Amino acid sequence: MSAPRTVRTVLGDIPPAELGTCDAHDHVFIRSPQLPGQELDSADAAARELAAFGAAGGQSVIQWTPYGMGRRAGRLPALARSTGIRIVAATGLHQAAHYTPELLDELRGEGLTxxxxxxxxxxxxxxxVRAGLIKVAGGFHGLDAHARWTMRSAAEAHHATGAPITVHLELGTGALDVLDLLCGELDVPPERVVLGHLNRSPDLLIHHQAAQAGAYLAFDGPSRAHHATDWRMPDAVRALAEAGFGDRLLLGGDTTTAGARSVNGGPGMPHLLRGVRPRLELAVGQELVERILTVNPGRAFGVRWGVS
Incomplete structure (x- = not known):
């Protein structure tokens, strides 16, 4: 008998069904030289944001903050206990611009895998705290040497552990390049890959091809109201659902700046459930949206650990 799938939270492994209503891509803590002065580094603000998400009906958050970007992993268990929100932490590496050359040299010497x-x-x-996923990143319409290094290391770590790989697609581009590398050249099963930010490039043909390949498609970041593509997201979700890919879809908030948090006057994590959910329900129906928020995250992040 094969081992059951579990989701690796900061408080231990749980059955996928226990995730409940899930924000499949967000950040409890994050900092980057690319976002000076907008760090998410306050434990008190994080607790209030998670509590607000819980008050809106949220039950779990998948944090995609990778290595070297202020994850504050030691703070996450206490936050999970105090707010009742299940949290999944990440390992992985973002684009090179988020790190110093010295840190990247150190990681090359240590061995990223x-x-x-x-x-x-x-x-x-x-x-x-054990990580429950590996987060990597592509570039704008392509993969540079850094992306290929991190994705090759992520694939090797996946094969050793079974961990899912989540991918930041720069402005939603490069999805097929990522799948060609991870799933074609590096033999990662496509159902272990989550492609992020597809809402930022509403190319319905690319979406269809990525879903047909077997990857999960995350529409994550609708809280950023300045994105002109946000209003097209329900149409993209409906097109995928009508094509039979409703089981491949995920939703997230991707709150990356202090100003975007609800506790600071922004939409924050609660917007996923208070703003995005009702709008999507009008487009594709309540039943499908419920499955996207509950069943699909458990399938995407549930792993038979140690088995690739």
């Missing part, structure tokens, strides 16, 4: 495997199996630093 080994870092990922250690954080998935032993824990992040001395926090005791």
């Amino acid at each position: 080994d870092v990922f495997i250690r954080e998935l199996t032993a824990g992040i630093g001395d926090s005791g």
